[in-house]
């Protein structure tokens with residue numbers, strides 16, 4: 001496929017993203033402690049088909065072979081997360097040396113393959129033992145997270161330069177504590193808002209801790225899901241609903257981190273459900289960061305819905321849009337629009353698209369290949385929008401596709417495939433999909449211009 005329209009600056013990096021619980025497996029191996037997702041998956045009815053991350057893609061054992069695929073593909077960078085309980089089985093205190101050994105080896109293998117590690121410290125798999133003490137509802141957990149982050153930085157920052165604290169804290173707060181569809185499965189709005197604040201606090205404490213102990217030149221940040229929000233109609237009620245969704249899902253994280261205060265309209269809207277916040281905590285949360293990672297897959301069209309007790313709205317699905325297997329509308333301009341908004345409204349040193357991709361029904365054809373043309377078209381269209389942002393002078397420094405491998409899709413188990421590499425779970429065989437081959441050609445084209 002012609003790549004001239006997808007020519008990026010030479011320092012722009014292309015990568016692929018994953019997360020520990022979704023790919024590693026080895027859930028009970030080599031001294032790893034329980035995570036809340038290990039526990040959650042065991043609760044009947046929580047996960048489609050009763051799937052769990054017990055084995056997942058067996059990345060814990062197969063990472064060296066997977067890195068060979070990454071190298072052949074030409075990835076500049078690989079984003080992964082650390083399983084906190086694999087290193088600290090109880091969340092604090094005693095270190096599981098075999099857990100630490102795994103991440104040291106993973107990083108060494110990536111660097112030996114000239115692939116830049118891009119690390120996330122919390123991609124939702126919180127140690128169960130800390131959950132037993134209140135989890136993110138307990139502010140002590142924020143301190144434990146900072147200690148864990150410092151420890152990882154002390155051990156890996158000679159080889160890892162990119163450090164992000166949380167992946168999508170809004171998901172932990174809203175899906176995990178309000179909707180109850182993610183671990184730990186709580187359903188309490190006030191709790192969800194307190195967790196929102198405590199996650200922001202944990203982020204700030206962790207950045208401060210890493211900055212004290214990490215190597216010079218490290219870049220610290222966070223990964224947030226930021227989407228464009230549209231009202232379903234011109235009605236003021238839909239406009240206000242869209243503004244509330246943007247207010248909670250985006251600005252209740254962006255504003256305290258980059259502006260040192262929560263959005264006034266959100267504090268007002270949530271009233272006495274909003275947590276107590278001190279100036280000292282806001283100063284910690286707004287500890288300057290070097291980069292922001294963005295997960296953006298589509299735009300969200302919102303219509304007013306007073307029955308939604310949390311935020312008074314629901315997602316509208318236009319009939320004239322094409323949809324992925326997640327029932328997400330395909331709207332490539334979402335990347336350009338989000339990047340433009342961030343560039344206009346916030347002072348962010350560097351931006352990375354850390355997750356963008358699509359789930360479509362994939363199958364292995366008789367020729368042994370996976371002809372996922374829709375995914376290739378999705379990636380092409382969205383990367384074009386990333387290019388458009390770069391051409392407008394927006395400081396976008398990289399694009400990571402979600403995901404490198406098909407993997408465990410949370411409450412939907414293994415029913416959704418996002419990978420550019422197909423995983424045949426019964427045999428754990430990998431097959432680079434057509435989209436993976438296309439992505440590799442794109443990377444090689446850009447590397448040839450460096």
Ligand SMILES: OC[C@@H]1[C@@H](O)[C@H](O)[C@@H](O)c2[nH]c(CCc3ccccc3)c[n+]21
Pocket residue numbers: 019022167168225295297355402408409410418
């Ligand atoms: O669903 C695909 C991926 C997950 O597998 C990742 O673990 C997670 O980081 C992730 N986030 C998103 C966007 C989540 C989202 C959906 C709908 C509305 C807001 C956020 C999509 N994904």
